Amino acid sequence: MTTQIQPQPLAPSLLDALNILLGQRLCTHHTVLLQHGHGESHHQPAPPAAIAYVNSADELTEIARLCHQHRTPMTAFGAGTSVEGQLQCVAGGLCIDFSQMNRIIEVNEADLNCAVEPGVTREQLNLHLRDKGLFFPVDPGANATLGGMVATGASGTTTVRYGGMKHNVLSLNAVLANGEPIVTGTAARKSSAGYNLTELIIGSEGTLALITEIRLKLYGIPEHVLAARIQFPSVHQAVSSVMDMMQHGLPVARLELLDEFALKAVNQYCGSQYPQQPTLFIEFHGSSTSTQEHAQQAQYICQEYGGSDFAWASTEADKKRMWHARHNAYYAALAQVPNGQGWVTDVCVPISHLAQCIEDTRQDLSDQGLDIPIVGHVGDGNFHLLFSIPPDNHTLLRQALDINQRLIQRALAAGGTCTGEHGIGLGKKHYLQQEKGESTITIMKGIKQTFDPLNLLNPGKIF
Amino acid sequence: MTTQIQPQPLAPSLLDALNILLGQRLCTHHTVLLQHGHGESHHQPAPPAAIAYVNSADELTEIARLCHQHRTPMTAFGAGTSVEGQLQCVAGGLCIDFSQMNRIIEVNEADLNCAVEPGVTREQLNLHLRDKGLFFPVDPGANATLGGMVATGASGTTTVRYGGMKHNVLSLNAVLANGEPIVTGTAARKSSAGYNLTELIIGSEGTLALITEIRLKLYGIPEHVLAARIQFPSVHQAVSSVMDMMQHGLPVARLELLDEFALKAVNQYCGSQYPQQPTLFIEFHGSSTSTQEHAQQAQYICQEYGGSDFAWASTEADKKRMWHARHNAYYAALAQVPNGQGWVTDVCVPISHLAQCIEDTRQDLSDQGLDIPIVGHVGDGNFHLLFSIPPDNHTLLRQALDINQRLIQRALAAGGTCTGEHGIGLGKKHYLQQEKGESTITIMKGIKQTFDPLNLLNPGKIF
Numbered sequence A, B: 001m002t003t004q005i006q007p008q009p010l011a012p013s014l015l016d017a018l019n020i021l022l023g024q025r026l027c028t029h030h031t032v033l034l035q036h037g038h039g040e041s042h043h044q045p046a047p048p049a050a051i052a053y054v055n056s057a058d059e060l061t062e063i064a065r066l067c068h069q070h071r072t073p074m075t076a077f078g079a080g081t082s083v084e085g086q087l088q089c090v091a092g093g094l095c096i097d098f099s100q101m102n103r104i105i106e107v108n109e110a111d112l113n114c115a116v117e118p119g120v121t122r123e124q125l126n127l128h129l130r131d132k133g134l135f136f137p138v139d140p141g142a143n144a145t146l147g148g149m150v151a152t153g154a155s156g157t158t159t160v161r162y163g164g165m166k167h168n169v170l171s172l173n174a175v176l177a178n179g180e181p182i183v184t185g186t187a188a189r190k191s192s193a194g195y196n197l198t199e200l201i202i203g204s205e206g207t208l209a210l211i212t213e214i215r216l217k218l219y220g221i222p223e224h225v226l227a228a229r230i231q232f233p234s235v236h237q238a239v240s241s242v243m244d245m246m247q248h249g250l251p252v253a254r255l256e257l258l259d260e261f262a263l264k265a266v267n268q269y270c271g272s273q274y275p276q277q278p279t280l281f282i283e284f285h286g287s288s289t290s291t292q293e294h295a296q297q298a299q300y301i302c303q304e305y306g307g308s309d310f311a312w313a314s315t316e317a318d319k320k321r322m323w324h325a326r327h328n329a330y331y332a333a334l335a336q337v338p339n340g341q342g343w344v345t346d347v348c349v350p351i352s353h354l355a356q357c358i359e360d361t362r363q364d365l366s367d368q369g370l371d372i373p374i375v376g377h378v379g380d381g382n383f384h385l386l387f388s389i390p391p392d393n394h395t396l397l398r399q400a401l402d403i404n405q406r407l408i409q410r411a412l413a414a415g416g417t418c419t420g421e422h423g424i425g426l427g428k429k430h431y432l433q434q435e436k437g438e439s440t441i442t443i444m445k446g447i448k449q450t451f452d453p454l455n456l457l458n459p460g461k462i463f
Helices: A012-025 A030-035 A057-069 A122-130 A146-152 A197-201 A235-247 A260-270 A288-304 A316-335 A351-367 A394-413 A429-436 A438-451 B012-025 B030-035 B057-069 B122-130 B146-152 B197-201 B235-247 B260-270 B288-304 B316-335 B351-367 B394-413 B429-436 B438-451
Strands: A050-053 A074-077 A094-097 A104-108 A113-116 A169-175 A181-183 A210-217 A224-231 A252-258 A279-286 A308-313 A341-344 A374-377 A382-389 B050-053 B074-077 B094-097 B104-108 B113-116 B169-175 B181-183 B210-217 B224-231 B252-258 B279-286 B308-313 B341-344 B374-377 B382-389
Touching: A012 A050, A012 A057, A030 A050, A057 A074, A057 A094, A057 A169, A057 A210, A074 A146, A074 A210, A104 A122, A113 A122, A122 A146, A146 A210, A169 A197, A181 B438, A197 B197, A197 B438, A224 A288, A224 A316, A235 A252, A235 A279, A235 A288, A235 A351, A252 A260, A252 A316, A260 A316, A260 A374, A279 A288, A279 A316, A288 A308, A288 B288, A308 A316, A316 A341, A316 A374, A316 A382, A351 A374, A351 A382, A351 A394, A382 A394, A394 A429, A429 A438, A438 B181, A438 B197, A438 B438, B012 B050, B012 B057, B030 B050, B057 B074, B057 B094, B057 B169, B057 B210, B074 B146, B074 B210, B104 B122, B113 B122, B122 B146, B146 B210, B169 B197, B224 B288, B224 B316, B235 B252, B235 B279, B235 B288, B235 B351, B252 B260, B252 B316, B260 B316, B260 B374, B279 B288, B279 B316, B288 B308, B308 B316, B316 B341, B316 B374, B316 B382, B351 B374, B351 B382, B351 B394, B382 B394, B394 B429, B429 B438
Parallel strands: A050 A094, A074 A094, B050 B094, B074 B094
Antiparallel strands: A104 A113, A113 A210, A169 A181, A169 A210, A224 A279, A224 A308, A252 A279, A252 A374, A341 A382, A374 A382, B104 B113, B113 B210, B169 B181, B169 B210, B224 B279, B224 B308, B252 B279, B252 B374, B341 B382, B374 B382
């Protein structure tokens, strides 16, 4: 581990005021500070000077007012699962931990929506909804908080069917850096009232406002779920079949690729015997008749591209087995290297460029003598290289940085983006500049200035 | 017609420079100016001082630079179909007419997207796409330009299935008030790179930037389309069946309500004999099997709520007949009153409040002795009162304003919005204030200031 940056302590008058407000929920224990100085990434940790375990919107308003008065940075912390350095308190200050602000305020079955506090996790919400026959579909993999998922504009395995956070948030209540509360939307399914602040805050990585309440769209749990695993001779053929399925408008609910190196890692990690070939994982949601019909069409298309060994699953147990490899891919990749830390790339390209982009990247890896697993939300054109890098392996880190640099150039040249779902954080600031250009960045900085003129909210991120 | 406001003429040096740049495509003919001073609404027209028929992004950049230099307002004009006074040049200046900037730049079948200039109309695009088996689903009714649809954040009959503009635009190229070009996104299906400027410009009603290119998502034309018309004893029962269908996750592609007064108006206008009862129009898109299955489920649900006289249509001719009443509702409503001009309300409420909101509004109308037709995109909770008001009938205008005032209060009290799809324009500025609150409006104004510090783009709108 590199030398730890020590944050400036908070001003005594601020610390006193926070102490009166929060009591035991204000924390300055060294080890806890260290835990709050990073997410799940290779970026150098940067702990806060203190942590506020907030438990209501009113309390958050008061905390923001106090920090604003003392010109003290505020960084929101959910489940700590972000991967681009979004949680590093690079300017010290106060970390606001939302884990205790985790009430499900309301579930409105008639309108298929719910209101939650930002500390509610995805799994907590879905457990709560299950008895009502409802679910919230956005699934970034980790059991992130919904506030964190709003902040990073999360998406994931089901985005191809249900969209990401930006398609599934109706309204946000939030607090500005100076403690002013704002409300961005209503409980109506759509609105054209003024500028779309909901979508602006989604994906703003905690730099514009602190979220206090989220109104989410919900969906009925599908009557039937049919999942399949299909092997292909090459990534090119697997991705070609994906393109074909998308063009045919097949309503896939999940559409994931694991390449041969990902399967190899999973087999080593789990002791499983999956064929070490590029593999698609497909899922359909609907009625028994419609899922069967779609599955048949998918199978037909995949066969055209050399897909084989179709394994279909419809019971809960079978589906669990079916998705086993996909769910374990990240941990399997990490386990490839003793003491390895996750270092995950995140480009997204138009789907017609996806096969070539993955192939060129595989060639690049292989030129470097690396067999890094690749997994992808291929229905969206988004894929990840799952590096596992021990903290002291500077050579591998350098290689990963260079490979990612070339990968991003490849994605941008193909009309894609440097980040499909992980955000900019600390890690991709210069790529954002390249992707957007100076005029666009100037506008983004102007927006930041409008929301947070003193640059107190998660400073040092995005720009 | 009230007295016409005369705009200040453009500065001679600006007029000269525009003349050199545009030649015959700069227009100052009085009658053409008058035509460009309004959309389809009751708001008092306000003509520009001149019109620039722009035909390229480079030309637009130059126009914006010149206007910026001369501190001259710019108002974009598409097909002139907006209904909340968005096109009124209340500060005079230059109207930028996009009708000649109407090239379809690229259709990318593999990636299911296309790039178009803002003057392309919805019908023009769909005609172009038809042979490729593709379509663009957003349908606000009018044959609006896609630039206009971006600017007002349009939605409409298919939003319940395909979403509105905000779900179907991948990226925008635009020009700021000072002529600086910006690009908001990429051709990838998703991105988390920086603030979401795409969604911010969608629905900004021409106040933030002038759009030069739009990249849209496309869809395969569905294999089968099955449409139905169903009568109900009451609006309450019709809307209850809608709620039930939504809760069952039925993938309706369109879900429209005409109330008994709308049917009466259609019968008078078209000489048709539709039963004068609340009627739902439903459409399913999919395979033959799935549309049949969904139609059956819909029929079962509607019957539970007293729905009867199901008429199903699957051929092109039958569907056309089926949708005849819905398509003619607006013109039928206009024709109720000689020389009547359209005056359309636009609230959107959570669907659980929809029946009550419509019923209370009907009671209000009836207390005033009015039998105004109501139509609704009921799957979204959005409905319209179709007033038809002759220009000299100030009593009816006053009544409509008061009814709309009470309707909006009813919608806001139910957790809804003052505008589901028409925008704020001139007509709903004070309702926006009420809906959003002061802190939120301050942020919106700050965003306007960031994009357009001299307030040159469509001044006087939204705020």
